[in-house]
Amino acid sequence: MSDRAVIIIGFAVLLAAVLGALMVARLRRASVASLADTVAYAMSYRAVRIVAVLGWAWLGWHFLAR
Structure with a gap:
C-alpha cells in the first residue's frame, strides 16, 4: 500500500469518526x-x-x- 493510500484512508477514518460523533450528539442531546x-x-x-x-x-x- 502506498503512502498516499494510507493518508487517504486515515482522512476517511477521521471523517467517519467526526460524522459518527455528530450523529451521537444529535441522537443523545x-x-x-x-x-x-x-x-x-x-x-x-x-x-x-x-x-x-x-x-x-x-x-x-x-x-x-501553488
Whole structure:
C-alpha cells in the first residue's frame, strides 16, 4: 500500500469518526456536546483561536499558493 493510500484512508477514518460523533450528539442531546458547542467553547480561548488561524494559513499556503 502506498503512502498516499494510507493518508487517504486515515482522512476517511477521521471523517467517519467526526460524522459518527455528530450523529451521537444529535441522537443523545444530553450526554454528548454538539460540534458547534464544542467549537464555540474551544474558541473562547485565545491560544486556540491563534492555532486555528495559523492552521488555516498553513492550509491556504499549501493548497492555494501553488
